[in-house]
Amino acid sequence: MASEQFSFKGFAEQPFYQGVNQRLVDSLTVKPGQRIVDLACGTGLLTRLILERLQGAKDTLVIGIDQSAVSLGLAMRDLKSAPGVMVQFVQTQVEHLSSTVQGSVDAVFLGNGIHLIPDKKQLVAEVFGILRPGGTFAFNSTFFEGGVPPESEQYYRRWMSKALRSLKSTYGLMPQRNKVEARRQLSPQEYRDILEQQGFSVTKQELVPVEFTLEGHLGIARYEDFVAGAMPGVPLEMASQVLQEAARQSYEELKLTFVPRNWLQVVAVRP
Ligand SMILES: C[S@@+](CC[C@H](N)C(=O)[O-])C[C@H]1O[C@@H](n2cnc3c(N)ncnc32)[C@H](O)[C@@H]1O
Numbered sequence: 001m002a003s004e005q006f007s008f009k010g011f012a013e014q015p016f017y018q019g020v021n022q023r024l025v026d027s028l029t030v031k032p033g034q035r036i037v038d039l040a041c042g043t044g045l046l047t048r049l050i051l052e053r054l055q056g057a058k059d060t061l062v063i064g065i066d067q068s069a070v071s072l073g074l075a076m077r078d079l080k081s082a083p084g085v086m087v088q089f090v091q092t093q094v095e096h097l098s099s100t101v102q103g104s105v106d107a108v109f110l111g112n113g114i115h116l117i118p119d120k121k122q123l124v125a126e127v128f129g130i131l132r133p134g135g136t137f138a139f140n141s142t143f144f145e146g147g148v149p150p151e152s153e154q155y156y157r158r159w160m161s162k163a164l165r166s167l168k169s170t171y172g173l174m175p176q177r178n179k180v181e182a183r184r185q186l187s188p189q190e191y192r193d194i195l196e197q198q199g200f201s202v203t204k205q206e207l208v209p210v211e212f213t214l215e216g217h218l219g220i221a222r223y224e225d226f227v228a229g230a231m232p233g234v235p236l237e238m239a240s241q242v243l244q245e246a247a248r249q250s251y252e253e254l255k256l257t258f259v260p261r262n263w264l265q266v267v268a269v270r271p
Contacts, residue, residue, distance in 0.1 A: 006227065006236055009074055011219035012045040020210050020263045021111055024140045025049040027204065027267045028107055032058040032084075035105040037130070039094045040113030041066045044075025050109065051085055058084040063101060065090050095119070097126040104132040115143035115185060116225075124198045131270040137200065140265045145187040146207065147262050155250055155259045159217070160230070162246035167234065170242065176233030188264055200268035208265055211258035217247040 011017060025046060028036070030053055038047045041064035054060050062085060066072050072089045079087060092100050094110070094117060108127050117123045127137050141147075148156060167173050186194075192202050220226050221243035224236060231239035250256075 003224070004070060004074065006222060006224035006240065007043060007070055007074055008223050008225075009043045011216065011223050012043050014213065014216045014219055016210050016213060016216060018045065018049075020140065020208055020265075021046055022049055023208060024109065024111060024138055024265055025053055027136065027138050027265075028053055028109075030054055030057045031106075033060065034107065035061045035103070036063070037097075037101060037105050037108045038062060038064045039097070039108060039110040039127075040116070041075060041089070041111075042068070042071045042113070044071075044079050046109050046111040047075060047087065048079055051079065051087065054085050060085045062087045063090060063105075064088070065092060065094060065097070065100060067091065067093050094123060095126070097123075098129050101130050104135070105130050106132060106135050108135070108137045110137070110139040112141055114139050114191075115141045120186070120191075121194055121198070124194050124200070128198050128200060128270055133270055135270050136203075136267055137195075137270070138265075138267045140208075140263050142210070142261055142263045143185055144191070144264045145185050146264070147185070149209075149260050149262060152259045152261060155254060155256065158250045158254065159243075159246050162249055163231070163242045166242040166246060167231065167238065171234075171238050173234055173238065175231040175239075188266075191264070191266055195266070195268045199271065201271050202266065202268045204265065204267040206265050208263040210261050210263055212261045213258050214247060214251045214256075217251075217259070218244050221247055 036050055041047050047064045050062055064075060069091055072091055076089055090100055188205055195202055222240055227236055227239045
């Protein structure tokens with residue numbers, strides 16, 4: 001059961017995470033009268049950054065879409081609107097984009113969620129369909145082929161094997177591996193190919209190096225979707241607790257102050 005205790009909020013507040021998402025939102029050209037969609041908006045980090053960027057732009061509309069009622073509730077509670085900007089939140093799946101948004105829009109953002117969408121071709125077609133000619137689609141993700149640089153692999157191996165050992169020794173449990181949905185991570189070229197096949201012109205594709213902190217790993221280990229994906233079938237409290245403790249120990253043993261990670265950032269334009 002989704003709850004605020006295991007929401008994305010704690011992770012979304014991490015400065016390194018705000019920085020990498022600010023970079024994505026900075027690709028937005030601000031003009032009055034724009035209509036902007038924040039897809040998979042979660043607890044509303046990008047929505048807030050978009051609103052801040054729209055300061056001074058009149059008659060704009062921002063639509064946040066997410067499947068999680070808990071996340072949308074937190075986004076609505078914390079967001080302060082800017083004058084002249086209207087914000088709407090819709091609880092639905094991003095796959096239903098064209099039937100959710102009426103009329104064309106100027107920009108679609110999808111922060112840290114594209115890797116979660118099984119049919120990326122269909123999603124990109126939906127985004128293309130609602131954008132006006134000249135409109136932009138900007139997304140980012142660290143779950144792509146290349147997200148974990150070789151120097152960080154040791155940390156991730158240690159973190160997961162420690163967490164699994166502790167789950168077994170403390171609670172006598174093992175995750176149900178057969179429940180994990182096989183999600184292959186795409187390469188930057190594969191994302192580019194999908195966009196271009198749909199008719200988009202890719203104007204920016206970059207790898208952004210990020211210093212992931214212990215607070216970040218503790219935050220992600222308190223996020224329901226991550227915990228359930230890392231340890232399927234294990235009660236959330238137990239899985240989260242062993243993941244947090246294993247992260248602390250791994251940082252200490254490897255004497256780390258941060259773990260390098262790459263974010264993929266892509267901006268594409270509908271010609
Ligand atoms: C990692 S969070 C990112 C939230 C926000 N965009 C950010 O960058 O802080 C991923 C979000 O995708 C949402 N999500 C995943 N699959 C979805 C789908 N098919 N339709 C709508 N939302 C989805 C989840 O509910 C979650 O809020």
